Amino acid sequence: MTSSNTPLLSVRDLSICFDTRHGPLRAVDGITFDLAPGEILGMVGESGAGKSLTGTAITGLLERPGRIDRGEIRFEGQRIDTLSAEEMRRLRGRRIGAIFQDPLTSLNPLMTVGQQLIQTIRTHLRLDPGAARKRAIDFLAEVGIPAPEARIDQYPHQFSGGMRQRVVIALALCAEPSLVIADEPTTALDVSIQAQILDLLKRMCRDHGAAVILVTHDMGVIAETADRVAVMYSGRVVEIGPVEKVVRDPRHPYTLGLMQSIPRVGSGVQRLTQIDGAMPRLTDLPPGCAFHPRCPRAFAECRATRPAPLPVEGGHVACHLYQGEPA
Amino acid sequence: MIAFILRRLIQSVLVMLAVALIAFSMFSFIGDPVNSMLPENASTEERQALREQLGLDQPVTVQFTRFVTGAVQGEFGISYRNKRPVSEMIAERLPATLELVLAAAVFALLLGVPMGIYAALHPRGILSNLLNVISLIGISVPTFVTGILLILVFSVWLNWLPSFGRGETVQIGWWSTGFLTVSGLKSLVLPAVMLGLFQVTLIMRLVRAEMMEVLRSDFVRFARARGLTNRAVNFGHALGNTLMPVITIVGLQLGSMIAFAIITETVFQWPGMGLLFIQAVSFADIPVMSAYLVLVALVFVAINMIVDLLYFAIDPRLSVQA
Structure with a gap:
């Protein structure tokens, strides 16, 4: 990141742990990253890598027994991880929006789309019901719902999955937040609609000046959409950098493995390379680098000490392989 | 929705008919009411008269039809004990x-x-x-x-x-x-x-x-x-x-x-x-x-x-x- 102005979001050494009967389990361990205004940061990793949890922590919706036990989150220069529940609520929707994975279950089935939009708008903006309804219709039109004046009074079940995700995007953006956390926004959708929804999300956020944290396990989605990408493994960011850099020239062996597991048309490769083994459980994390048991290039140091993030061109990588290299 | 209500109504009528059948069958299974309603020394003529009055001399199907038509109108006969409707x-x-x-x-x-x-x-x-x-x-x-x-x-x-x-x-x-x-x-x-x-x-x-x-x-x-x-x-x-x-x-x-x-x-x-x-x-x-x-x-x-x-x-x- 070479941006000179203050970042929109700044996460420093964030750790999230779960208090269990057998002691605390650290699910996110000391992650650090910045997000510039209007930027799209992809967060990629396997299930359980801690990417969704990071998003949840930023919105202040961590539920017990999960809690932030170290580090800080700054939003527009203000520390938000210590805000009261009520202050955080005012921030949510207004300054930080969220989009969830499954559009079929994200909407209240007993309320019309319009009621949900108007309620959200009027919670954050001082508008009378008429103006709020007007704004809701405008947003529905903007996300590409045909005949929004009629559709606004319909219930979620009268919309298709793709249409519902459009409504969800309208709901997330209707109070003009400057950051949107999109947690697997296209995973539950038909492949043919995924690209449409991603385009829409990108366009809406650009038009409204919102930065995006795009949480996904789909490297293809990241490559198409994001400006930068953070690769997470076992609750740590192993590599972060500009998307074209990470995709074309991955540094960390885990990122390399991820890239090699994406099928490419015409590459002539008969079988896809896969990363052997599985991500370790939180209860028995190996010492040193959490990836070393699966890493083809691991050496003694990897088993002993945990690699610190090293600055590389445009980003960071946490791997002992680059220890000696000049930044 | 009207079709749904109609369907439910028909189902309800069937359920009620089944219950009516059970309620009706109690009459024939639990003793002869004439014995308990009349004094022990009542004559055969008196018994027969009461039997006719209660409709017990009719065939079962007729009795059931009469029971259902009565029940629909809210009539369930005379109490054996109190002699009141x-x-x-x-x-x-x-x-x-x-x-x-x-x-x-x-x-x-x-x-x-x-x-x-x-x-x-x-x-x-x-x-x-x-x-x-x-x-x-x-x-x-x-x-x-x-x-x-x-x-x-x-x-x-x-x-x-x-x-x-x-x-x-x-x-x-x-x-x-x-x-x-x-x-x-x-x-x-x-x-x-x-x-x-x-x-x-x-x-x-x-x-x-x-x-x-x-x-x-x-x-x-x-x-x-x-x-x-x-x-x-x-x-x-x-x-x-x-x-x-x-x-x-x-x-x-x-x-x-x-x-x-x-x-x-x-x-x-x-x-x-x-x-x-x-x-x-x-x-x-x-x-x-x-x-x-x-x-x-x-x-x-x-x-x-x-x-x-x-x-x-x-x-x-x-x-x-x-």
Whole structure:
């Protein structure tokens, strides 16, 4: 990141742990990253890598027994991880929006789309019901719902999955937040609609000046959409950098493995390379680098000490392989 | 929707016919009523006359048709014991039972629903845990025990409330109500609490479980992520979605409360249908018993019908054929 102005979001050494009967389990361990205004940061990793949890922590919706036990989150220069529940609520929707994975279950089935939009708008903006309804219709039109004046009074079940995700995007953006956390926004959708929804999300956020944290396990989605990408493994960011850099020239062996597991048309490769083994459980994390048991290039140091993030061109990588290299 | 109502109506009629058949068959299986109605030294002519008067000399199919046509018009014959029309006796007793059940249901809902919501919103709170333990006791202690304890405490020791009867009643048309007099209301308290107590705990546990489930759902999390107030999320979004299963159970419980009022009415000597039924059983008064059976079945069927219609009012997914 070479941006000179203050970042929109700044996460420093964030750790999230779960208090269990057998002691605390650290699910996110000391992650650090910045997000510039209007930027799209992809967060990629396997299930359980801690990417969704990071998003949840930023919105202040961590539920017990999960809690932030170290580090800080700054939003527009203000520390938000210590805000009261009520202050955080005012921030949510207004300054930080969220989009969830499954559009079929994200909407209240007993309320019309319009009621949900108007309620959200009027919670954050001082508008009378008429103006709020007007704004809701405008947003529905903007996300590409045909005949929004009629559709606004319909219930979620009268919309298709793709249409519902459009409504969800309208709901997330209707109070003009400057950051949107999109947690697997296209995973539950038909492949043919995924690209449409991603385009829409990108366009809406650009038009409204919102930065995006795009949480996904789909490297293809990241490559198409994001400006930068953070690769997470076992609750740590192993590599972060500009998307074209990470995709074309991955540094960390885990990122390399991820890239090699994406099928490419015409590459002539008969079988896809896969990363052997599985991500370790939180209860028995190996010492040193959490990836070393699966890493083809691991050496003694990897088993002993945990690699610190090293600055590389445009980003960071946490791997002992680059220890000696000049930044 | 009209097709749905029609279908349900036809089903209800079939259910009622089946119940009528069972109610009718009691007449032929439980002894000869003529023996119990006439003195032992009655002549054969007298017996035959009574038999004809009761229609017992007709073929079974004719008797059943006559029973059903009578039942549809609210006629269930003459009580063997009181020699009075059964419909008249039930009409006298019906208001007492319905008022008791209504009071108990209102008591159960007013207490159970807020307690359930509270317990769901504060799952780790001390009060919630306390409510849970108390509700477990409430759900496992038999109602007649609670009834007798209530009498002991509030009637015998404290002498605050009457232990039996309905108090003074006021006649409004054929309906006798105890709601309008002080002694009527005072008499209502203990039986209503006894009948409603089990329902309170049941409703509380049901609302709590359903609401906790709904609070975990995606649309509630998304509503929170949009920064809606806790009140809007909990009561606007979560509670509405909690009510569907609650209404089903409350509807069914309303029916069983009318049926189980028998125990409460016995404990408190409440002059309702349940007490009438118990007396009828001990005298093998079959017309009264069969009428009671048909009536309770009718109430169940009607409540189920109303519950189904309520779904349409609550859930837009059912009413619009998209």
